[in-house]
């Protein structure tokens with residue numbers, strides 16, 4: 591039995607300090623500018639590529655950390671720097687994971703390098719699943735992919751929305767319905783390379799927070815991609831659909847649903863870690879401010895009303911991190927998420943980030959409410975964590991269903 595420890599080893603500390611240095615020296619100083627510009631911070635992504643943080647290798651190394659803490663540690667530090675810029679740096683990873691999880695070795699080798707480009711010519715990728723009528727309810731997706739056997743091509747039609755890097759990506763990974771009878775089991779993922787006729791960017795959203803991250807609609811009109819762009823290949827898809835049809839007939843759909851849930855449970859802690867990073871950043875600003883700002887002849891932290899808020903903020907942040915680390919460790923150790931621990935970590939960390947960043951504004955008073963201080967931006971940024979990768983309500987639904995075994999709605 592491995593000895594239990596919560597202390598990072600020397601190598602992990604080194605990596606953490608390196609990422610923190612990049613976040614402090616490169617990301618943080620650029621945060622306000624790119625938030626105002628509401629544009630993808632290409633020069634910062636390029637800097638990240640130069641030092642090796644914007645690359646598949648970097649994520650692979652963190653992912654294969656045997657303790658499971660590599661990814662949460664990296665996310666916390668990058669998002670501590672700034673959430674919008676950090677999402678621009680890690681957003682490609684969402685599409686890359688889609689290819690890694692479902693693609694053949696050849697597809698992985700072909701497309702992932704094109705998602706990142708290189709330090710002299712960085713590229714980004716987009717993962718397009720959400721639709722105007724299919725947000726939380728993924729099964730109601732309408733984008734269709736129809737196979738044209740004569741040409742060995744797939745024809746995609748539909749509208750995707752909220753796609754991070756949508757329309758500006760070198761590679762779009764698009765989820766589409768191939769068998770509408772099977773709900774989410776009838777979905778498949780496709781690579782749509784840059785310049786494919788019929789793919790266009792719809793509206794680019796003007797957002798409340800994470801404004802350095804590009805979010806847009808992606809419109810697909812008779813988009814034709816070669817058969818080789820179906821992730822995993824046609825044979826595998828046909829086998830999967832056949833199994834799903836058999837299970838549906840036998841009323842045995844639960845097993846597949848459970849496999850999909852396990853994937854979410856393993857990926858949600860990473861979003862929790864992003865939230866911990868933003869919360870920690872706001873808490874640190876508030877703590878410093880409370881120690882230096884004087885009113886009534888003494889630092890405002892001298893008042894229990896302020897000091898106790900900071901105590902609560904820090905307690906919640908540490909609790910959130912522990913939930914994230916537990917779920918990440920469970921994922922890497924192959925443990926069953928019998929209490930939806932991944933969803934718990936995302937729920938608690940995202941709600942903590944929203945609350946803590948609001949408390950930070952309160953502690954900074956009028957200054958907190960202005961763009962002269964970063965907590966206003968952090969509070970706007972934090973609101974995303976309770977929405978994307980499954981809203982807080984969906985996390986609660988998953989947790990409640992898992993705990994009760996009941997089909998709670």
Ligand SMILES: Cc1cc2nc3c(=O)[nH]c(=O)nc-3n(C[C@H](O)[C@H](O)[C@H](O)COP(=O)(O)OP(=O)(O)OC[C@H]3O[C@@H](n4cnc5c(N)ncnc54)[C@H](O)[C@@H]3O)c2cc1C
Nearest residue numbers: 717718719720725726752753754805977978979980981983
């Ligand atoms: C900035 C940003 C970036 C994003 N990036 C991507 C991306 O790269 N790729 C991608 O595919 N998607 C992306 N998304 C989409 C994101 O995952 C969805 O917004 C999210 O899943 C919620 O869907 P929705 O917005 O349609 O809300 P809805 O599903 O319409 O939900 C609206 C409200 O109803 C509640 N609700 C819905 N159903 C239930 C229920 N059964 N019980 C209780 N409450 C319920 C929700 O919790 C929410 O409060 C992004 C979104 C944003 C805002």
